[in-house]
Amino acid sequence: STVVLVFQAPALKKQEDEASSSEFKFCVERGDKIRMGEALGRWHD
């Protein structure tokens, strides 16, 4: 079984820069094992 999460989170995109400098950051990477309740990501003002 699989769970897919899709969500909006604070992000900042600059016109001159192709890559978005997002304010939301994932705390995990591909291949990581994670347990329920652990942070997937955090955001800052």
Added chain:
Amino acid sequence: LFFLRKLHTTTKQAGASINGGGSSSDSKGNPFLVPGATVATILMLGALHARRMYSDKKIVEARESGIELEIQPDVKAKFLSMLPLRSISRFWGSVSSTELPVWLRPYAHRAWARAFHSNLEEAALPLDQYASLKDFFVRTLKEGSRPIDSDPRSLISPVDGTVIRVGELKEGVLIEQVKGFSYSVSSLLGAGSFLPLMAASDIQEDISCQENNLRDESRKSWWRISLASPKLRESSSSRPMKGLFYCVIYLRPGDYHRIHSPVDWNVLLRRHFSGRLYPVNERATRTIKNLYVENERVVLEGRWQEGYIAMAAIGATNIGSIELFIEPALKTNQPRKKLLQSEAPEERVYEPEGTGVMLKKGDEVAVFNMG
């Protein structure tokens, strides 16, 4: 169970014959005579398991050396599509829900835990209190086994599992299944998803100021708008905007299979896609295109403090049904009445409209059931 009962009976018979002083070497009553077919089956299963382990090891080695998995449709994948996977799944569900004798329960559950690396110390109840394998599979955990991240600016994992993909959705609104093959988010969540509407509405405000002719097209997707008016999109991208992120988590058979709320949110809508029930393991992701879009799934959509949020629980052959705690009447993995696959998902808007069901971070939302 049949095998164990038979073994138990033959052992009893053997004991009786030994006590009775019987020394006959006849096959009748011999405690060590296991039928040849059973031995052959055990050997075959062992060989298949060993082969699978070898294949998994090769995949891990390939990934560690930086080789990306690519889609490789094969004969087995085609063969899978011809199998009655729903019937197999339902049969497995009824087998796994068979009540086990109390003496057998700890052995059966320990065997499952050993095979799939489950942590038995976390189980909320003693093993003999799980009447069937199905009950054990959906076990709750001891209090405090899964502390919830207390940071109010964090989004937590709704499940135990392995992170398959994470990232930000860009222009295509696609999620990569494997290298070179992606599936569309709107296909996963449903064509009537709030996703494009909510993403487009912010943009549409800017668009409507500059181009009145776009005002009436309220259901345009982000993708269409980006194609139709790239200049407008550039101007809107110069200011802070909310991004769309995604995370795909795979649950192995030994993992805790309850789904919790990742944030405080309002669930506004539920959508049920009665699709196929392909396996969703790593091999299947490489060999079956649109795997997540094809499979039976339940999608919850709603709003949280930062905007849109959706969670899709995707079933598989062995774990085919999804039980929603916020809607216990929902039945999934039902026998198919029509020969043709129904494309339209079944939808329910939660009351009161606009507010729906409020869930707190860490609340139990759903559970994956066997079969």
